[in-house]
Amino acid sequence: IPVDVDLIEAINELKKEKNALLMAHYYQDNEIQDIADFVGDSLALAWEASKTDADIILLAGVLFMGETAKILSPQKKVLVPDFNAGCSLADSCPAEDFKAFIRRYPDHIVVTYVNTTADVKALSDIVVTSTNAVKIINSIPKDKKIIFGPDRNLGNYLQSISGREMVIWDGACHVHEKFSVEKIIDLKKDYPDAEIIAHPECKKPVLTIADFIGSTASLLKHTQTADADQFIVATESGVIHQMKKASPDKAFIPAPPSDSTCGCNDCEFMRLNTLRKIYLTLKYEYPEVQVAENIRKEAIKPIEKMFELSE
């Protein structure tokens, strides 16, 4: 790329020329969120992508999000800026191992969090997000047994909220697992009026001290409606950008992980995406997300079931 290229201008021109839409996850760098046509959680991104008449969807997030968009929009070209942007949680649940796992519980309904590969979705009965998981688990008849995967922290949280016993896959998100309850308690001494808000992928001790628990979209909404004007935020710090934009007079303090000197917790996979890569991806229409049609046909069923149950 010539050094004098204005990347934002060049991206906007390519978007127009190619009838492309740039969708960014809440965990992207601020500058990417700021030029996106839509910012949201993984499911909202895939859903919005499926509703547009764009020919190309460039999904700035991690790979499973691109796959989810492709599952819902097979006729569109779905691009991601970097194939190395995987997801530790999705990768903690390889499809072959999950297949063997669910075979051990043949009479169970298989509920999976949206943070999985297309192959794992294809093995599932219902997909959930952290926004609709409680509602969907509660809608499953009491006499049905449940397998939940891949996040053990979200699974344990759902178990405690719903009172339903579940067989839980032992996976986790490395970003959410790292928050330190001791450091959050220390931070609270400096900000005694701050609410602690946490994502349900965090470990139990963090959730135990949280004033509010919810998905990225629910946390964002909560910060706009709650009386508090300071929040200690225990999820990937990218979402703080939208929190600040929506509530410029409130303060948002990233919860510290146990092993970091930067004071916040960013996902290195999410942060592989850059404006430069977005420009190149749009220009060369590469890398493109592909989902085999036999997998896509199976993977869309539990997503459609989720839409039906969360209405």
Ligand code: CIZ
């Ligand atoms: O599914 C998503 O977008 C993630 C990673 C979290 C959330 O709570 O929205």
